[in-house]
Amino acid sequence: xxxxxxxxxxxxxxxxxxxxxxxxPELMRHTPAADAEIVEYGRPISALKMPVSPTxxxxxxxxxxxxxxxxxxxxxxxxxxxxxxxxxxxTVVGTEPGADIRDSExxxxxxxxxxxxxxxxxxxxxxxxxxxxxxxxxxxxxLGVLAALGEPYGVSSSLPENPxxxxxxxxxxxxxxxxxxxxxxxxxPTLAVEKMGDPVLAAVSGLATGxxxxxxxxxxxxxxxxxxxxxxxxxxxxxxxxxLATTSFVATDETSDIESAARALDFDLTVxxxxxxxxxxxxxxxxxxxxxxxxxxxxxxxxLAAREGIPMDEIRAQSERRYDSLVDNNGS
Amino acid sequence: xxxxxxxxxxxxxxxxxxxxxxxxPELMRHTPAADAEIVEYGRPISALKMPVSPTxxxxxxxxxxxxxxxxxxxxxxxxxxxxxxxxxxxTVVGTEPGADIRDSExxxxxxxxxxxxxxxxxxxxxxxxxxxxxxxxxxxxxLGVLAALGEPYGVSSSLPENPxxxxxxxxxxxxxxxxxxxxxxxxxPTLAVEKMGDPVLAAVSGLATGxxxxxxxxxxxxxxxxxxxxxxxxxxxxxxxxxLATTSFVATDETSDIESAARALDFDLTVxxxxxxxxxxxxxxxxxxxxxxxxxxxxxxxxLAAREGIPMDEIRAQSERRYDSLVDNNGS
Numbered sequence: 001x002x003x004x005x006x007x008x009x010x011x012x013x014x015x016x017x018x019x020x021x022x023x024x025p026e027l028m029r030h031t032p033a034a035d036a037e038i039v040e041y042g043r044p045i046s047a048l049k050m051p052v053s054p055t056x057x058x059x060x061x062x063x064x065x066x067x068x069x070x071x072x073x074x075x076x077x078x079x080x081x082x083x084x085x086x087x088x089x090x091t092v093v094g095t096e097p098g099a100d101i102r103d104s105e106x107x108x109x110x111x112x113x114x115x116x117x118x119x120x121x122x123x124x125x126x127x128x129x130x131x132x133x134x135x136x137x138x139x140x141x142x143l144g145v146l147a148a149l150g151e152p153y154g155v156s157s158s159l160p161e162n163p164x165x166x167x168x169x170x171x172x173x174x175x176x177x178x179x180x181x182x183x184x185x186x187x188x189p190t191l192a193v194e195k196m197g198d199p200v201l202a203a204v205s206g207l208a209t210g211x212x213x214x215x216x217x218x219x220x221x222x223x224x225x226x227x228x229x230x231x232x233x234x235x236x237x238x239x240x241x242x243x244l245a246t247t248s249f250v251a252t253d254e255t256s257d258i259e260s261a262a263r264a265l266d267f268d269l270t271v272x273x274x275x276x277x278x279x280x281x282x283x284x285x286x287x288x289x290x291x292x293x294x295x296x297x298x299x300x301x302x303x304l305a306a307r308e309g310i311p312m313d314e315i316r317a318q319s320e321r322r323y324d325s326l327v328d329n330n331g332s
Numbered sequence: 333x334x335x336x337x338x339x340x341x342x343x344x345x346x347x348x349x350x351x352x353x354x355x356x357p358e359l360m361r362h363t364p365a366a367d368a369e370i371v372e373y374g375r376p377i378s379a380l381k382m383p384v385s386p387t388x389x390x391x392x393x394x395x396x397x398x399x400x401x402x403x404x405x406x407x408x409x410x411x412x413x414x415x416x417x418x419x420x421x422x423t424v425v426g427t428e429p430g431a432d433i434r435d436s437e438x439x440x441x442x443x444x445x446x447x448x449x450x451x452x453x454x455x456x457x458x459x460x461x462x463x464x465x466x467x468x469x470x471x472x473x474x475l476g477v478l479a480a481l482g483e484p485y486g487v488s489s490s491l492p493e494n495p496x497x498x499x500x501x502x503x504x505x506x507x508x509x510x511x512x513x514x515x516x517x518x519x520x521p522t523l524a525v526e527k528m529g530d531p532v533l534a535a536v537s538g539l540a541t542g543x544x545x546x547x548x549x550x551x552x553x554x555x556x557x558x559x560x561x562x563x564x565x566x567x568x569x570x571x572x573x574x575x576l577a578t579t580s581f582v583a584t585d586e587t588s589d590i591e592s593a594a595r596a597l598d599f600d601l602t603v604x605x606x607x608x609x610x611x612x613x614x615x616x617x618x619x620x621x622x623x624x625x626x627x628x629x630x631x632x633x634x635x636l637a638a639r640e641g642i643p644m645d646e647i648r649a650q651s652e653r654r655y656d657s658l659v660d661n662n663g664s
Contacts, residue, residue, distance in 0.1 A: 041456065041457050042457055043457055045452075045455045045456070072404060076421055077421060087423050087452055087455070088423065089408055089409060089421035089422050089423045090421050090422070090423075091419050091420065091421045091422075120377075120419055123377045123419070124373065124377075125373050125374055125375055
């Protein structure tokens with residue numbers, strides 16, 4: 001088993017009010033690079049500060065890293081196209097961030113990224129991948145891809161109040177700028193990513209495709225972005241079982257309807273509740289307010305911890321320790 | 333503690349008869365990329381075949397990986413400038429391979445690579461680094477750097493018969509093409525690397541410098557290339573204790589005089605004998621004939637295993653298993 005985090009950027013994240021994956025728009029640009037460093041080193045290095053939401057909710061990378069410290073899985077960060085460089089070790093499958101999906105073709109490199117990631121997935125020595133992601137703005141591009149594929153599911157949000165009307169309006173503009181009607185890319189996953197997606201979706205679907213082709217199994221670790229990745233796989237013609245591992249924060253989000261998506265797309269859904277409401281620690285408070293919810297493979301990390309028999313209170317304690325060391329590191 | 337392998341290339345390796353770090357010159361170009369993949373994944377991916385010497389002695393990456401499978405340290409591959417790409421996850425500190433040292437300035441990027449690696453060393457969360465390397469032709473560039481610094485030590489070889497006369501002749505030509513006399517770069521380590529070295533020496537000395545500056549400790553894991561790296565540190569003015577961990581194959585090589593170098597340069601030398609002569613397995617036969625000797629941090633891996641109390645017969649057994657799986661993978 002290998003735990004993979006695919007990182008990348010889309011300029012869609014710069015649309016005002018669309019994402020909480022950073023304290024402000026400038027810091028948000030660094031979030032995926034910093035998440036990669038937290039996963040690999042336990043703390044951000046190139047970006048210096050731990051990514052937090054505008055109200056201070058820490059990145060789910062803290063929880064994923066805490067689980068990794070307890071379980072020590074093999075880890076691989078895949079760079080699908082970062083806007084700011086990272087000093088985390090990465091395997092690069094794409095070098096360009098995605099443009100704003102309201103451009104006519106925001107991800108012209110989608111097929112190259114998909115094929116490079118597919119080749120990597122075919123060749124990795126592992127019989128199982130757990131694949132998470134970090135890309136601010138990713139739920140909006142996920143909504144765009146779902147629309148292009150003609151899949152009717154909604155998406156979740158890193159914000160407590162999902163700006164779903166804004167996302168729908170962005171997707172609507174993006175479809176028309178791309179010359180697409182809803183469902184026009186059904187059965188054409190590469191087109192859907194080129195016109196409406198982001199580099200991370202291209203890389204996740206490529207990695208998963210290659211792994212399945214080599215006889216391995218895949219757990220998509222995340223929320224509605226991973227629903228979009230899984231939908232891309234189904235539209236690519238992949239019919240093998242796919243696991244989807246997410247958190248209770250996504251599953252109870254009414255705007256996401258992840259359970260019906262999983263049923264319709266034939267994903268085996270695992271929802272894990274980390275019971276953060278049992279803690280009043282600042283690492284977890286934001287989640288109880290409905291912030292962040294998922295990301296950086298958090299749901300997959302919680303699944304992995306459960307498999308290894310690690311009690312949830314140990315994960316919470318380790319997450320608190322990791323957060324505290326990061327806050328000290330932030331100098332705050 | 334983090335186990336680092338710095339990989340890179342120098343066109344010096346293409347000089348006929350200078351290196352055994354590949355079955356033939358074309359395959360040798362892929363050796364550092366393949367070594368990185370063996371360390372990270374247990375097998376080569378992009379290069380497909382396990383690097384072997386012309387007579388079939390496997391890369392020391394097999395032994396380093398075997399130890400890692402038993403100890404599971406944090407691992408980081410640093411790319412200082414590879415000639416062929418790798419799909420191992422890497423942190424990139426340089427993007428250009430070094431030219432043949434008989435060029436007037438084979439490593440013009442030496443200072444950039446050094447400073448990028450120094451910054452990385454300063455910022456890594458670890459209080460200790462064990463640093464190994466993989467760069468075919470690296471003992472010749474090491475001899476070049478030692479000459480430029482005015483250090484009188486010889487270097488070892490991946491060949492059973494060290495082509496020391498050839499190396500000396502190459503270094504002599506390189507000095508004159510660079511407009512340098514022996515010792516002209518004493519106290520000027522960057523100049524020594526620019527004119528006579530390779531990108532890996534720049535990265536290793538930069539990482540070590542940054543780590544020491546941040547209060548951490550460094551074990552240079554390798555043979556005479558690491559003597560050159562350590563000499564660069566001394567000429568940079570670093571006076572803190574430095575560990576040098578190598579194998580008995582280097583220590584008993586009369587052409588290397590690593591023990592007197594360690595004394596003179598004030599390195600705390602650890603020599604580990606993996607007792608490969610107790611085995612007739614093809615993974616180890618070549619070492620008993622005097623091939624390979626060191627590389628990919630093998631001496632540091634053996635030191636790490638000893639620290640963790642892992643018996644040498646277990647390391648041999650794991651190395652044999654790893655080799656057997658790679659030979660199957662090679663389709664031979």
